[in-house]
Amino acid sequence: MPFTRLDEKHKRSIRKLISPDRFSDGESHCNLHARDQSFHPPCPPDAVVWPKTAEEVSQILAYANTHGIPIVGWGSGSSLEGNPIPVCGGVILDFSEMNQILDIREADFQVVVQPGLVYQDLNHALRHTGLFFPPDPGARATIGGMIANNASGTRTVYYGSTKDYVLRLKVVMANGDIVEIGGRSAKSSSGYNLNQLFIGSEGTLGIIVEATLRLTGTPEDFSAVIATFPSVESAGKAVFEIRRSGLSPAALELLGPECIELFNIQADLGLTVSPTLFIEFHGASKAYMAEMIDICRMICEENGSEQFEAGLGRQERDRLFEARHDLGEMIVRNHPGCAILVMDVAVPPSAYPEMIGFARREIAKSGLTGYVFSHAGDGNLHLNIAGETGNTDHWQVIDAMVLRIVNNALSLGGTATGEHGVGIGKRKFMEAEHGRSLELMKRIKNLFDPKGILNPGKIFPEDP
Ligand SMILES: Cc1cc2nc3c(=O)[nH]c(=O)nc-3n(C[C@H](O)[C@H](O)[C@H](O)COP(=O)(O)OP(=O)(O)OC[C@H]3O[C@@H](n4cnc5c(N)ncnc54)[C@H](O)[C@@H]3O)c2cc1C
Incomplete structure (x- = not known):
């Protein structure tokens, strides 16, 4: 179905639904929301809106649904696959004004947040509670964007990805209905798990306006290791053996020698240029971690590790992981x-x-x-x-x-x-990866968003 572009009448109507200073069709605002961090070509929206409440989002969606106007959620725009690029124009909902922590429920290990909250800011606010939200994509991503992309990070191997931390969502559906799904109990066997449908749906099924997240205890202690190998394949084999041994590293990152070279040039790390594993263990006691590191050393050496440096201090470990998080930027600069x-x-x-x-x-x-x-x-x-x-x-x-x-x-x-x-970029693989279950996904999309206004042009291969 062809989508409606915003003319002056639509712009006037949408302006009336929120305060006028939170609507812009100015070129600079539209251009700032035309691209994410991927190589995909930019495409500006017709307008950008900064909602402040679920009710405002609901009214905008109801209007857009009636008139066939595309709606795309926007967190920080740090996606790497064109996920928030408004390829069919329409309205961007930028959640930077909905970035509050609504409730810290320390005794339940839970927090209730708005979607525009940046996860590093959440963890900063939690620092005195002994709790934290573990998924760490590295970029300054928002909770809404992380849920919509099911983001992971360097510590997912131990702590899991965003999907493991979402208990309850408040979602605005395409027609403007506000729906609450999930609950606050640690477990539930009640009915279909609708949370998981929205997680990873890239804003194509509904717009997230509130989330209750599970938190976990900050580890008492950590220990970091660097191990170098003669080949990427031998490092890869060591990774498999570490996993098979039952060891539970909190991070297990492999870097090709070309990445290490970049670290040395751009972050002055002075590392040996070889295929390298960055490994981190979290635990309650030094003795427990020393035992894990001994086993890890043995496995690495059995797989040809040439250098195994354990017991890195906090400063050195932070520098390594900072460089790891900056690697994408370093490659661009190079x-x-x-x-x-x-x-x-x-x-x-x-x-x-x-x-x-x-x-x-x-x-x-x-x-x-x-x-x-x-x-x-x-x-x-x-x-x-x-x-x-x-x-x-x-x-x-x-x-x-x-x-x-x-x-x-x-x-x-x-x-x-x-x-x-x-x-945008992985749509062409959907059929090969999902076979007949792609048809089920299309039916779900059609049920939730019959007019296809929510982030059109994403996920499905035949979308415009
Ligand atoms: C340097 C760098 C490193 C990265 N490393 C990782 C990594 O290690 N792991 C990883 O998983 N990702 C990584 N990413 C990708 C990116 O940070 C994540 O995908 C992140 O989840 C995007 O969050 P965002 O707030 O920027 O969302 P955006 O990019 O703004 O949006 C992401 C998607 O969510 C939708 N959306 C946004 N808000 C809402 C909402 N409220 N309701 C419904 N839909 C919404 C958008 O329409 C879009 O489809 C990296 C990115 C960069 C630039």
Whole structure:
């Protein structure tokens, strides 16, 4: 169905639903909401609105639904797959004015928040409670954006991803109905788990206006390790063996030598340039962690580790993880005039060494520069490939390589996207990954949003 573009009449009507200073169709505001952090081309919305209440969101959606106007939620715009780009125009709902903590329920290990709250700000506010919200995508992401993308991070291997922390949601449906789903008990077997439908739905099923999140205890202590290996494949094998041994690292990150080189140049880390594992353990006592590190050392050495440096201090560990979080930016800075394609396939643990070997061979064959790094403990491989902007030869090579890598991940029982979401770029893999269950997803979308106004052009291959 063709969507309605906002004319002056629609703009006047939407302005009346909120205070006029929280509506803008100005070029600079629209351009600021035209792109996320991906290489996908920008596309400005017709207008941006900054809602303050669930009721305002409800009224805007009811109006948009009646008139066939696209609505796209916006957190920080830090997505890596074009997820919030308003490819069909319409209205962006920017949640930066709905960024409050509504209730800290310390005794229940829970917090009630608005969707525009940035997760680092949440953890800062919680610092005196001994509790925290573990998913950590690294960018300054909002809770709404993290729920909509089911974001993960470096500590997902131990703590889980966003989906493991959502207890209750308040959602505005496409027609403006406000619905509360889930509950505050730690467990429930009651009915369908609707929370999980909205988590990872990229704003295509409803707009999240409030969330009750589970929190967890801040660990008493931590211990960090760096281990280097002669090859990425041997490091990958060590990852598998660490997981198989029953050890529970809180982070298990693998970095190709090209990433370590970048760390040394841009963050002055002075590391040995080799395939490297960053490993972190969290625990209640030093003795417990020392035992875990001994086993980890043994496994790494059995898999050819050349250097194993344990017991890093807090400052050094923070510098390592800061550099790890900045790696995407470092790669961009290292390639002026290029766009960076970011892949995030994930495979079952046993297939991880094979997957990483396959990806590296593909890069070598392509003659382009690629960076392999990964949330290895989750079998989640990141591959960032630099291609000159406007160089069609580069982008043909990259497209073909992406296709082969994703097909390989799928043939190993994996997924095209471990954490960044489908957005625009992964739509073409949906059929191969989901087969007939994609039809069920389409029916659910149709039930929740029959006019297709919520973030059109995402997830489904045939969308505009
Ligand atoms: C340097 C860098 C590193 C990153 N590392 C990771 C990583 O390790 N792991 C990871 O998972 N991700 C990572 N990301 C990606 C990104 O940070 C996450 O996907 C994050 O969840 C996006 O949050 P956001 O607030 O920026 O949301 P946005 O990008 O603004 O939006 C994300 C999606 O949510 C929808 N949305 C936003 N708010 C709402 C709402 N209230 N209701 C319904 N839908 C809504 C949008 O329409 C869009 O589809 C990284 C990004 C960068 C730039």
